[in-house]
Amino acid sequence: MRIDVVTIFPSFFDVLDLSLLGKARQSGLIDVRTHDLRDFTHDRHRTVDDTPYGGGAGMVMKPEPWGEALDAIVGTGPSDALLVVPSPAGEPFTQAAARELAAEEHLVFACGRYEGIDQRVVDHYATRLRVRLISLGDYVLNGGEVAVMAMIEAAGRLVPGVVGNPESLVEESHEDGLLEYPSYTKPAEWRGLPVPPVLLSGHHGRVAEWRRQQQVERTRRVRPELLASPGAPSPGDEAE
Numbered sequence: 001m002r003i004d005v006v007t008i009f010p011s012f013f014d015v016l017d018l019s020l021l022g023k024a025r026q027s028g029l030i031d032v033r034t035h036d037l038r039d040f041t042h043d044r045h046r047t048v049d050d051t052p053y054g055g056g057a058g059m060v061m062k063p064e065p066w067g068e069a070l071d072a073i074v075g076t077g078p079s080d081a082l083l084v085v086p087s088p089a090g091e092p093f094t095q096a097a098a099r100e101l102a103a104e105e106h107l108v109f110a111c112g113r114y115e116g117i118d119q120r121v122v123d124h125y126a127t128r129l130r131v132r133l134i135s136l137g138d139y140v141l142n143g144g145e146v147a148v149m150a151m152i153e154a155a156g157r158l159v160p161g162v163v164g165n166p167e168s169l170v171e172e173s174h175e176d177g178l179l180e181y182p183s184y185t186k187p188a189e190w191r192g193l194p195v196p197p198v199l200l201s202g203h204h205g206r207v208a209e210w211r212r213q214q215q216v217e218r219t220r221r222v223r224p225e226l227l228a229s230p231g232a233p234s235p236g237d238e239a240e
């Protein structure tokens with residue numbers, strides 16, 4: 001997988017060299033390249049923003065630098081790349097979306113700042129490649145970089161070979177539509193708190209049943225809407 005990120009803060013993504021994704025990059029599984037949007041400006045001040053048509057507070061990112069930056073990445077014709085634009089106005093980012101991104105060969109992330117990117121950038125590229133506006137949640141960030149970091153991590157760890165033990169990807173929150181069960185490790189008692197005895201029983205069937213029940217109870221308590229959604233697992237479902 002190739003990932004390109006266009007941002008006015010390219011050094012923000014240096015951290016990717018350290019984390020889990022660092023190994024994936026070294027092994028060539030994931031090739032992450034950052035691009036400084038200001039390198040695609042031609043004025044002395046390397047201007048990337050201007051006042052909004054129609055008035056109002058804040059600034060809007062100019063289309064020209066974005067056009068030059070994105071053309072440098074995907075060319076000037078049709079492309080199989082997927083352009084992802086983090087935005088409060090986007091579709092919710094879910095584990096399902098992370099799986100979809102993980103299946104892509106080439107992801108291009110456009111990090112907006114200020115009030116956003118001139119709409120014509122999305123409109124233009126939508127004529128040449130797939131574009132998805134994705135929201136991390138119902139809150140506003142100062143820019144897309146934090147959202148892109150989250151999306152790269154969530155998708156990158158699903159790329160085969162990036163995570164050592166693929167088994168650990170299955171038993172996770174949201175993988176089966178439920179929140180994850182509580183986890184415990186040694187010691188068997190800590191500050192007067194015991195580990196649930198069933199987990200010490202060595203009875204795998206009972207452990208699996210207890211874990212499933214914990215998932216359903218926790219989901220019902222914290223995220224009841226996940227149980228109501230179509231195709232949601234019902235408490236009796238076998239683990240997928």
Ligand SMILES: O=C(OCc1ccccc1)c1cn[nH]c1
Pocket residue numbers: 086087088112113114115116117134135136137138139140141142143144145147
């Ligand atoms: O703020 C966000 O993206 C950064 C951004 C993009 C465009 C204009 C301003 C800020 C965001 C919130 N949830 N998901 C993404």
